[in-house]
Amino acid sequence: MEESARELDTGSEAGGDDALVGNVSKLTVTPPGYTGAPRKGHLIFDACFESGNLGRVDYISEFEFDLFIRPDTCNPRFRVWFNFTVEHVRETQRVIFNMVNFSKTKSLYRDGMAPVVKSTSRPKWQRLPAKNVYYYRCPDHRRNYVMSFAFCFDREDDVYQFAYCYPYTYSRLQHYLSSLEQRNLDYLKREQLGLSVQQRRLDLLTITNPAHLNPEREKRVVFLTARVHPGESPASFICQGVIDFLVSQHPVAQVLRDHVVFKIVPMLNPDGVYLGNYRCSLMGFDLNRHWQDPSPWAHPTLHAVKQLIVQMNQDPKVSLEFYIDVHAHSTMMNGFMYGNVFEEEERVQRQAVFPRLLCHNAPDFSLSSTSFNRDVVKAGTGRRFLGGLLDDTSYCYTLEVSFYSYLAAGSTTPVPYTEDSYMKLGRNVARTFLDYYKLNNLIDDNKLSSHIKSVDSIPPGRQGSNTGNGRNQNGGKSERRFQGVRDY
């Protein structure tokens, strides 16, 4: 999320957890004073894996454990993302886990958000039921906000994994991009735009009709970036939804490739994602505050992306029309956008067109939450910086999506997002470009087949079945459910 001054976390710099520098590694938690060999039910916690995060576990009782989020590397102010496994459980063992050191106070936990869980025998992530989750100010933890959740383990041999939201790791992205490359599509190009501080790939995808790759040809460019904030995993599902749609055989995608060059950087902060940070890079920088003057050694991925955009902006053959940076939001519902403020009313109106069209296409996108601002705290963001750099024919937005849920029009019941419904929002973003260019007469309606005009739904992505509504989330066959999800 783009955070404004009033939303900044109130956690102290150290959060009282000065020693929390690493993740727990196969930590067996036994009662104090216990000296024998660990028994079933003496839980083993682990977060030493990609995007893992858990810094400390305190035994409170046989049934209760205090868990501490490991702060972002080199930046103890940020403690939100968690992702860890628990094993060595006893069947029907009931526990309460207290996440005690969040750096934020406002949270969607107050509105029904719940952590996600999966296990070795049930590998699809599910949200815990909201009734098992409590969010409150705790006198035992210096009045910090604590999120407690109850869970019942039901299979002794399973390894259970809990996370803040559906993880989307660097490796997952690499596998996805490799599988795209193996399809040998002539309209998709994958390049390594640079390397992170820890030498991970900064990938750039170009999706367009290959005729546009001729440097002499005039081209209009849509530029999309995601995961500058590493804990905002929903941004990756949206980004993958955009890519899946644009590389598909859907007639709208074909028309878009014929008219537009899509440049996509799916993971701007690969180190932060790998390390399980929430907001920062390896060196503790919030990269979305450094667009004005990124350093090639301290912020190499941001530096590379900025260089590319500046260079495209100087190319008279290139018209960079959209820059969209995808984030996830920890206190708001729905998808929505932030845009810039301009003096000229006409430009303001033009900037509102894309969000209006997206609202028409995506039931989870909220126009009323969409806003345009010039908050000084956000001056170093991609949206604000590029809004100043690019000319008045370009539009720069932040696309935000809730970590939790959306309210469909006319409904008051929140629908929790799933991996699939995040991807669906991405597909809807992609097809909205057709509406935009049709509206601006850049794509001729007559060129579109009647088939396209009648399309009112988007095919599901390639990732399994479509479970885009909240009911399906826990509604599989009963033997596939978690006992804890059902009973606790």
Ligand SMILES: [Zn+2]
């Ligand atoms: Zn963000």
